[in-house]
Each structure stands twice: as C-alpha cells, then as structure tokens.
Amino acid sequence: MTDAAEYTPPKVWTWNKENGGRFASINRPIAGPTHEKELPVGRHPLQLYSLATPNGVKVTVMLEELLALGHKGAEYDAWLIRINEGDQFGSGFVAANPNSKIPALVDRSGPKPIRVFESGAILIHLAEKFGAFLPTDDTRAEALSWLFWQMGAAPYLGGGFGHFYAYAPSKIEYAIDRFAMEVKRQLDVLDRRLADAEYLAGSEYTIADMAVWPWYGGLAKGLLYESGEFLDVGTYKNVQRWTDQIAQRPAVKRGRMVNRAFGDPASQLWERHDASDFETKTADKLQAAAE
Numbered sequence: 041m042t043d044a045a046e047y048t049p050p051k052v053w054t055w056n057k058e059n060g061g062r063f064a065s066i067n068r069p070i071a072g073p074t075h076e077k078e079l080p081v082g083r084h085p086l087q088l089y090s091l092a093t094p095n096g097v098k099v100t101v102m103l104e105e106l107l108a109l110g111h112k113g114a115e116y117d118a119w120l121i122r123i124n125e126g127d128q129f130g131s132g133f134v135a136a137n138p139n140s141k142i143p144a145l146v147d148r149s150g151p152k153p154i155r156v157f158e159s160g161a162i163l164i165h166l167a168e169k170f171g172a173f174l175p176t177d178d179t180r181a182e183a184l185s186w187l188f189w190q191m192g193a194a195p196y197l198g199g200g201f202g203h204f205y206a207y208a209p210s211k212i213e214y215a216i217d218r219f220a221m222e223v224k225r226q227l228d229v230l231d232r233r234l235a236d237a238e239y240l241a242g243s244e245y246t247i248a249d250m251a252v253w254p255w256y257g258g259l260a261k262g263l264l265y266e267s268g269e270f271l272d273v274g275t276y277k278n279v280q281r282w283t284d285q286i287a288q289r290p291a292v293k294r295g296r297m298v299n300r301a302f303g304d305p306a307s308q309l310w311e312r313h314d315a316s317d318f319e320t321k322t323a324d325k326l327q328a329a330a331e
Contacts (some may be wrong), residue, residue, distance in 0.1 A: 062207040066126055066317045071138065077130030081148075081201035082117030082313050089133060092252035092300035094194070094264075095159045099143045100312075101250050101295030102166055102173065107315070108291045111170045113149060118298045118312040160191045163247040173247045183241035186233075186248035194255050196222045197264075206265040220271065223259070227276045230256055235277035238285075249286060254296075255281035294318055 055069050056317025083088055088102070090096040106114035121127045121142050128140045137144035137157035144165040145162045148168075156165045164187075167174035175183055201219035204212055230252070233240060240248040255264070260276060260283045274280065286292055297309040297318065309317060 074129040085149035097254040100298040104291035114292035286305035
C-alpha cells in the first residue's frame with residue numbers, strides 16, 4: 041500500500057462542498073426542500089417519481105411484471121426525477137420522500153393517497169397489494185432475507201466501492217481495496233446461493249431477485265462503474281447465469297427503459313404514462329420539445 045498523508049479529524053466536522061467529488065453539488069448535510077415545486081399527477085392509481093438507477097429499476101421492473109400478470113390496478117405514471125439537477129429537493133418530492141432519494145411512490149388507489157419510499161418498502165407494498173412475487177409459504181422468509189440483504193449490502197457497492205473507485209476527487213488505495221474486497225465477498229455470497237437455487241428464494245422469481253438484479257446483475261456485466269475487469273466479475277458463473285436469465289424477461293426489458301435519460305437513446309423512455317409509450321418513445325417526444 042502506498043503512503044498517504046496522515047489525516048487528523050478536526051474536533052468538529054464542517055461541510056466543505058468543494059471537496060465532495062462528482063456529486064458535491066447535490067450532497068449536503070441537511071434535509072428538507074431547497075425550492076418549491078409540486079409533483080405532477082397523472083391519471084393512473086400509482087404515481088412513481090424516479091430515475092433509472094438500480095434503485096429505480098427495481099420498482100419499474102416490479103410494475104411491469106405485475107402488468108404482465110394482468111394486474112390492471114398496477115397501471116402507473118412514471119415521472120422523471122433528475123437527481124443531478126436537484127429535482128429530489130423540490131417541496132413536492134420531499135413531501136413524498138423526506139429522505140430526498142429516488143424512487144418515491146404515491147399510491148392513489150384508495151380514498152387517501154399513501155406515500156411509500158425506500159425501494160424495498162415499495163416492492164413489499166406492491167407485492168402485498170397485488171398478492172404477487174412474495175411467497176406465502178416457507179420461502180417467504182428466504183425472499184425477505186435476500187431483499188433486506190440487498191438493502192444492507194448495496195451501500196457498500198455504491199456509496200463505498202463505486203464512490204471511491206469512480207467518483208472520488210482522488211484515488212485512495214486503502215478505501216478502494218477495502219470496498220473492492222467487500223464487493224467481491226458479496227458476489228461470492230450470491231454465487232454460492234445461486235449454485236444451489238435457480239432464484240434467490242428458491243425455484244420462484246420474487247421481489248428479492250428484482251431488488252438484487254439491477255445492482256449485482258449490472259455489476260456482473262461490467263455496467264457499473266466500468267469495473268468488470270477490475271473485479272474479475274466473469275468468474276462468478278452462477279451470478280452470470282442468473283443475470284442472463286432475468287435479463288431475458290420481457291417485463292425486465294421494459295422496466296429497464298422507464299425513467300432512463302442516459303446511455304443509448306434507443307434504451308431510454310424518460311417518462312411512462314401508458315404501455316403504448318414503449319412504442320411511441322416518450323424520450324423522442326421530450327427531446328424534440330426541448331430543441
């Protein structure tokens with residue numbers, strides 16, 4: 041390990057927004073709104089405010105899977121929240137999610153709107169609402185265990201490894217080594233489980249797979265932080281098999297597109313208000329309007 045300048049923490053920490061790396065402009069040590077902006081509301085029972093990061097993809101995949109099963113009550117409007125521009129700090133979004141993170145869901149199917157925030161909570165809410173993708177037998181505990189494993193593990197992948205490997209203003213060997221070791225351990229945890237089972241909860245595809253796949257499936261294919269070679273992800277053969285299997289699901293293909301405003305234009309659907317939007321390309325319409 042290379043020598044690094046010794047750092048002595050101050051007695052009282054103060055915020056230095058100039059030293060936060062790529063996302064310094066949207067990171068801050070306080071909560072609450074920065075500006076007044078109401079959220080739009082569409083015509084469907086479910087209103088989703090999100091971006092196609094791994095956490096956002098979990099929910100759009102779930103909604104598309106529910107619709108594929110014939111649950112008409114799962115129709116939804118998906119509104120684009122541009123986190124790099126601070127949309128998550130608008131007053132309407134903060135009311136939907138006081139933590140100012142995507143995704144946020146407002147369920148307007150009943151007499152009173154219900155806000156649901158945190159992606160895992162949204163998945164459980166939808167699974168219980170529609171009676172789908174969360175087992176009711178003895179594999180329920182396994183599905184929930186892997187769902188909560190993801191919620192606890194992914195911050196080490198994103199805020200830990202991803203930040204220090206890809207976004208930090210300077211490369212810190214100790215930090216990258218520490219989090220790379222942890223992410224490879226997590227991949228090994230998954231690989232060992234998937235050697236014994238088709239899906240994370242067993243033989244059935246569940247919300248556990250929907251939660252884990254956008255993060256660790258993306259990692260397995262080298263789509264996160266351009267780190268595939270660095271982490272030698274190809275060696276996790278069972279994760280690769282599971283990743284490929286889920287990627288072929290039509291609902292997953294649609295869900296990956298929703299609220300996607302980056303990458304190949306053909307893969308983007310900025311907002312989704314009807315199933316026909318996948319054909320008419322909302323992204324193309326919005327881009328034309330902006331020009």
